[in-house]
Amino acid sequence: MFNIEKKGIKISDNMNWKKTNKMLRFARVLQHYKRGSKRLPYGPLRLWIEPTSYCNLKCPMCTSKDIAEDKIGYMDWDLYKKIIDEAKDFVHDINLFIGGEPLFHKRLPEMISYAKANGIGTRLSTNATVLTKDKRNALLDAGLDFIIFSFDGYEKEVYEGIRVNANFGKTLGNIKAFLEEKKKRGTKKPYVVFQVIEFTDLTGEGKEKERERFLKGFKGLPVDKFSMIPPHTFGGKVEREEGKGFRRLGSKYVPCTFLWYSMSVRWDGMVVPCCVDLAGNMAVGDVRKESLLDIWNSPVLMDIRFKIAAGRYKEIPLCS
Numbered sequence: 001m002f003n004i005e006k007k008g009i010k011i012s013d014n015m016n017w018k019k020t021n022k023m024l025r026f027a028r029v030l031q032h033y034k035r036g037s038k039r040l041p042y043g044p045l046r047l048w049i050e051p052t053s054y055c056n057l058k059c060p061m062c063t064s065k066d067i068a069e070d071k072i073g074y075m076d077w078d079l080y081k082k083i084i085d086e087a088k089d090f091v092h093d094i095n096l097f098i099g100g101e102p103l104f105h106k107r108l109p110e111m112i113s114y115a116k117a118n119g120i121g122t123r124l125s126t127n128a129t130v131l132t133k134d135k136r137n138a139l140l141d142a143g144l145d146f147i148i149f150s151f152d153g154y155e156k157e158v159y160e161g162i163r164v165n166a167n168f169g170k171t172l173g174n175i176k177a178f179l180e181e182k183k184k185r186g187t188k189k190p191y192v193v194f195q196v197i198e199f200t201d202l203t204g205e206g207k208e209k210e211r212e213r214f215l216k217g218f219k220g221l222p223v224d225k226f227s228m229i230p231p232h233t234f235g236g237k238v239e240r241e242e243g244k245g246f247r248r249l250g251s252k253y254v255p256c257t258f259l260w261y262s263m264s265v266r267w268d269g270m271v272v273p274c275c276v277d278l279a280g281n282m283a284v285g286d287v288r289k290e291s292l293l294d295i296w297n298s299p300v301l302m303d304i305r306f307k308i309a310a311g312r313y314k315e316i317p318l319c320s
Contacts, residue, residue: 022092026261033260036309038302040260043090043293048264048275049083050098051075051105057127058164059152061197064099064278071279074105075267079288083265084118086292093121093145098264099278103130112142121145124190129166131174136181144190148227149175152197154214162197172217179221194218195227255308256319263296271295273304274318282318 025045032040052074058065087094094115096102103126105111112122124139125148139147153159156168163171179192198207215226256274264275271285284304285295295301304316313319 025092029257029261033255033257036255036306037260038305038309039297043087043296044261044263045090045092046095046262047083047087047091047292048095048098048262049075049080049111050100050265050267051096051102051108051111052100053098053267053278054104055099055101055127056104056129057101057166059162060164061162062099062278067099067279072100073267077107077110079269080107080111081114083287083292084115084120086287088118088120090293091120093123095123095125095275097125098266098275100267101127101130103128103135109138109142112139112144116143116145124148125150125195127151127163127166127171128174128178129163129171131171131178133177136174136178139178139190140181140185140187146193147190148193148195149178150195150197151175154196154210176218176221179218179223183220183222191224192222193225193227194223195229198228198230253311253313255311256313259301259305259308263292273301273316277318282316 025042028042029045053064053067053072054074055062055064084094096108096111102108102124112124115122122142122144123146124144128149128151151159151171152162153168159168159171160166175194182190182192211228218226258274262275264272264277265287266272266280268280269286269288270280270283271287272280272282273284274282284300285298287295290298307313307315308319
């Protein structure tokens with residue numbers, strides 16, 4: 001932190017330094033990504049940390065529903081602290097979600113607070129089905145920086161056909177209650193994204209009208225961004241269906257950036273190269289036994305970076 005003393009006035013430039021430092025770090029990531037560097041002289045800027053692999057929904061497009069019961073669990077607090085204590089020197093922010101619904105972890109607000117106390121930004125994605133009054137207040141009190149409400153469908157029939165076991169009206173009410181509380185508090189954080197995976201046969205004008213009608217219900221509420229995205233295949237685990245909104249595959253190969261800036265840690269401490277590996281089928285390390293930085297530049301992860309950069313992604317089961 002820079003302090004300038006002049007005529008009894010202390011001027012702090014801490015925020016500007018943080019922004020500049022962030023830009024420099026991302027510039028370095030871009031430099032090594034373009035080079036295709038295997039060994040990286042910096043740690044991951046973002047961590048995906050899985051509070052739990054349990055999810056109460058059975059969405060057809062998500063592979064978390066297929067995870068065996070003995071592979072479902074909750075991250076231990078001591079393990080979480082170890083991760084944050086190591087990460088605080090190089091991580092910019094964490095995504096507190098991978099495959100499960102994070103609101104089921106009883107200490108989620110503490111996880112947010114602990115990361116924040118160590119200078120790490122916090123991001124959350126939730127289906128909001130269990131976003132009770134106590135939980136929404138706890139998230140806001142903890143100082144959460146960023147939240148995604150994942151709500152797939154503009155009508156009850158469509159939504160409940162995708163978000164199996166969820167209730168359209170109740171979940172929408174949970175989200176709006178959170179937004180009302182945020183508005184009441186007059187706080188800018190968390191940044192709110194309302195995300196819809198558009199599983200629909202509608203195209204063009206029909207889709208636009210359906211979308212506009214639904215979004216009118218959020219007038220006056222503090223949603224920072226409405227994000228409408230196409231479904232994806234979770235690394236080939238979900239079949240592409242014609243007419244269901246899947247994005248067409250491109251003709252040009254562009255190396256994935258993930259391995260040059262981010263790393264994913266599952267609830268049990270196993271590290272996987274990508275956040276779509278919900279079942280942990282391609283473990284590359286274990287933070288219970290190794291440090292984050294040792295795993296980051298481990299032979300197995302460097303080999304994956306090399307193959308991604310060289311266009312040999314078909315040799316990687318998760319990417320092929």
